[in-house]
Amino acid sequence: MMGAIRAELVKLRRSLSWAVVLFLPLMAVVTGVVNTLVSGQPPGDGWHTLWMRIVVFYGLFPLAAGVAVLASLVWRVEHRGGNWNALMGRVTSSLDIVVAKTTVTAALAAALQAVLVVGVIVAGKLVFDLPGLLPPRYLAVSVVIVVACLPLAALQSGLSMLMRSFAAPVAVALAGATVGTLLLLTRVEAPSLLLPYGLVSRATQVGTGAFADDGSVALPALGVLVAVALALTVALVAGAAVLLDRRDVR
Amino acid sequence: MTGRVVVAEFAKMRRLRTLPVLAVMVVGVVAFSSLTFTAPGFLDAVDDPDARPWQWLLGGPALAVALISPLLLAIVAGRQIDIEHQGNGWFLSQTSGVTAGGLCRAKFVATGSLVAGATLAQSALVAALGWAVGISVDFPTGQWLGHTASVLVINLVLLALHILLSARVPNQLVSLGVGVLGTFVALTGTGLPPWIGHLLPPWSYYGLAIPVDLTEVGVVDLDPHHPSVIVLGVVGGAVFLALTRLFDRQEAR
Numbered sequence: 001m002m003g004a005i006r007a008e009l010v011k012l013r014r015s016l017s018w019a020v021v022l023f024l025p026l027m028a029v030v031t032g033v034v035n036t037l038v039s040g041q042p043p044g045d046g047w048h049t050l051w052m053r054i055v056v057f058y059g060l061f062p063l064a065a066g067v068a069v070l071a072s073l074v075w076r077v078e079h080r081g082g083n084w085n086a087l088m089g090r091v092t093s094s095l096d097i098v099v100a101k102t103t104v105t106a107a108l109a110a111a112l113q114a115v116l117v118v119g120v121i122v123a124g125k126l127v128f129d130l131p132g133l134l135p136p137r138y139l140a141v142s143v144v145i146v147v148a149c150l151p152l153a154a155l156q157s158g159l160s161m162l163m164r165s166f167a168a169p170v171a172v173a174l175a176g177a178t179v180g181t182l183l184l185l186t187r188v189e190a191p192s193l194l195l196p197y198g199l200v201s202r203a204t205q206v207g208t209g210a211f212a213d214d215g216s217v218a219l220p221a222l223g224v225l226v227a228v229a230l231a232l233t234v235a236l237v238a239g240a241a242v243l244l245d246r247r248d249v250r
Numbered sequence: 251m252t253g254r255v256v257v258a259e260f261a262k263m264r265r266l267r268t269l270p271v272l273a274v275m276v277v278g279v280v281a282f283s284s285l286t287f288t289a290p291g292f293l294d295a296v297d298d299p300d301a302r303p304w305q306w307l308l309g310g311p312a313l314a315v316a317l318i319s320p321l322l323l324a325i326v327a328g329r330q331i332d333i334e335h336q337g338n339g340w341f342l343s344q345t346s347g348v349t350a351g352g353l354c355r356a357k358f359v360a361t362g363s364l365v366a367g368a369t370l371a372q373s374a375l376v377a378a379l380g381w382a383v384g385i386s387v388d389f390p391t392g393q394w395l396g397h398t399a400s401v402l403v404i405n406l407v408l409l410a411l412h413i414l415l416s417a418r419v420p421n422q423l424v425s426l427g428v429g430v431l432g433t434f435v436a437l438t439g440t441g442l443p444p445w446i447g448h449l450l451p452p453w454s455y456y457g458l459a460i461p462v463d464l465t466e467v468g469v470v471d472l473d474p475h476h477p478s479v480i481v482l483g484v485v486g487g488a489v490f491l492a493l494t495r496l497f498d499r500q501e502a503r
Contacts, residue, residue, distance in 0.1 A: 016423050024430060031434045035441050057437070065321060065430050073423055164336075166422040167328040171271045174321055178278045185285060 004092050004100035011077050012104065017070060021111045024066040028058040029119035033127055046130050047120075051138055052208040054120055059145070059204025060181045061174065063112070064197050067149060068173035070108045071156035072166045074101050079164045085249045094244040098237055101161070102154045109149035113142050137217045141206045144222050148203035151196040151232035158240035173197065184211045193228050196236075203229075252356065255348055259330070259360035266329050268361065271322060272368040278318040279372040280379070283310030287383055297386040304390050305462045305469045307380050308397060311373065315401050316436035316456035323365065323405060324429025327412035328422045330357050335420045351494035354417050358490070361413075362406050369405050373398040393461050393471075400459035400479040407452040407486035408432070414493055444475060455482055 032054030036043060043049035078087050087097070117134065124130040159169040180198030183191055184205070189212050192198030202212070203225055209215030263269075286292060286307050295301030334340050334353065343353050377394065416425040432453040439447050439454030447454045458475040 016421065016427075020423070020427060023427070027431050027434045031438045034438055038441055038443065038446075061317065061321075062430060062433065065433075069423060069426055069430065072426075076423075165266075165329055166332065167325040167426055168267070170426055171274060171322065171325045174318070174325075175274045175278075178274070178281065178318070182281055182285075186288070 001096050001099065004096045005103050008074065008100045008104040012074065012108075015073055015076075017073050017108055020066055020069055020073070021108055022115060024062060025058070025112050025116035026119050028054055028062060028116060029123050031057070033123050037127075043124075043128055043130070047124055047132075047134050047138070048208075050124050050128065050130065051120060051134070052210060054123075055116070055204050056208055056210045058116065059201045061177045063109075063149075063200055063204065064152060064173045064177040064180075065170060066112055067105065067109050067152050067200075068156045068159075068170040071101075071105045071153060071160045072169050074105050074108075074157065075160035076166060078161075088247065088249045093241075095237075095241040098157065098161070098241045098244055101157045102150075102233075102237055102240075105153035105157050106146075106150050109153055110146045113146050113149070117142050137207055140222070141203070141217060144206060144225055145200070145203045147226050148200045148229045151229050151236055152200050154233050154236035154240065155196045158236060158243065161240060161244060177201070187212050193225070194232070196232060199225065199229060199232070252352070255352065255356040256359050259356050262333060263330070263360070263364075266333070268326055268329065268364060271326055271329070272364055275318055275322045276368050276372045276375065278322075279311055279314040280375045282314035282317065283307065283376045284379060286310040287379075293383065296384045299387045302469045303385045303387060304380060305393070305471070306464065307376065307385070308390075308394060309460075309462050309464045309469070311376050311401075312397065312456075312460040312462065313437075313440060315372075315405075316440055316453075317433065319401075319405055319456070320408060320432035320436050320453055321426070321429040323408045324412045324425050324432070326361055326365065327357075327409055328416045328425045328429075330361050331413060331416035331425075332422050334417075349498040350417065350500060351497035354413055354494045354497060355491075358410055358413055362409055365405050365409050366402055369402045370398065373401070396474060396476055397459060397461045400474065400476055401456070403479050403483040404452050404455045404459065407455075407482055410486055410490040411452065414490065417497065447475075448478060451482055452486065455479055 032050070036050070036053055043053070078084055117139070121134050124134065156169055156173060159172055163169050176195060176197035180192055180195050180201050183195070183198050184201055189202070193202060205211055205213040206222065206225070207213070207215065207217040286309065292303065292306060296303050340350050340353070344350065373394070377389070412425050412429065415428060416422060419425065435450050435453040436456045439450060439457030440460060442454065442457060444458060447458045455478065458478055461472055461474045463470045463472050
């Protein structure tokens with residue numbers, strides 16, 4: 001298993017994944033900062049306002065699109081040249097490959113969140129001169145967002161495994177994010193949590209008071225999100241491994 | 251010859267699921283616009299001329315297109331171009347007498363006609379839903395069509411840009427990455443002063459085309475920058491033609 005993960009990291013070494021990891025969250029930060037400056041309304045509630053203005057929109061569409069692009073990038077190499085046939089003739093099990101691809105995609109998603117948090121802190125200190133540092137509750141929320149990205153990474157990895165096209169899984173992600181956002185906007189919360197796109201959007205809203213969120217960061221609510229995320233991840237990884245097992249050379 | 255190349259592009263689309271991708275765009279814009287119907291007081295104001303329900307409703311697609319179009323247009327263009335990179339289609343076309351630039355122009359005509367249809371459809375569907383919920387005040391034809399035409403021009407310029415980008419850079423990550431970043435620019439552009447909005451074409455032009463603003467005192471008319479959008483269309487078209495001519499002179503690859 002570790003060998004498969006190491007192999008995936010080697011494949012990523014010369015890819016442009018770093019550009020997505022760096023630019024996507026920074027663009028979210030820049031957008032939030034510019035909108036705040038242009039509106040002339042400083043973040044009245046300090047870090048809370050800044051976090052809300054940056055992270056809520058980021059969680060509606062861009063995060064899903066970013067994870068989808070990263071998953072396409074992770075699988076891209078297998079769809080090129082004769083690599084698919086090499087994959088079919090491997091000794092590594094389908095489950096190991098799917099887990100390794102999902103792990104690497106999820107690790108990149110975690111890096112996205114880390115860059116976002118650093119970006120929010122830098123913007124808060126340098127642009128708005130906010131007191132202290134980002135409150136720990138948002139670090140806890142960030143951990144939940146990273147966990148909520150697991151089923152998204154598993155789903156997008158599975159889609160990128162099935163689709164040769166780089167862009168097609170991203171289109172699916174955008175459609176899924178649209179459905180997830182509409183479910184959250186119309187307060188249909190339970191089904192939205194079972195959809196990885198809705199789950200990740202909901203996780204980014206924790207503590208903000210946006211949409212269906214009550215503004216608190218309560219352990220039971222976080223526990224539900226984490227439990228749903230882990231259960232979905234197991235189901236999606238198992239499903240993808242079964243599908244990969246039934247694939248053949250082409 | 252040109253007509254047959256365009257027809258061939260439509261044939262290539264059959265397995266590319268271009269129509270479902272565009273359907274996502276139409277459904278997404280219509281769905282987000284429909285959220286206006288759930289706004290407090292909207293359904294009570296459908297026959298109140300002072301509440302200006304049509305302009306209220308128009309605020310929905312004005313934001314939704316900026317949210318949804320940039321990335322989906324990047325996907326439509328990227329998929330139509332990527333097949334040539336994957337299947338060595340550039341070389342095949344050039345040996346068949348169709349230059350790389352000519353192929354890009356044919357792809358623009360084929361995908362552009364569908365994008366135009368999708369843009370008109372989403373606008374018409376939002377209007378139809380407005381009538382369906384019972385808006386009975388006069389339809390602001392000029393304002394609505396003006397916005398639809400502006401979005402059409404911006405969509406086509408964006409499509410042309412992504413066709414060029416996808417053709418030039420085989421790694422589709424670049425085109426899609428630009429699409430994702432463009433979504434941020436488009437949304438930021440909806441809140442920027444017009445002079446800044448002119449600086450980041452074509453994405454920020456979605457903001458320039460917005461005809462109404464929803465404020466605490468009600469729906470306020472804005473002065474959409476239609477002339478700027480026309481200039482964008484003319485300049486975008488000229489740049490697309492110039493660059494595809496440049497592609498024509500490149501060695502077969």
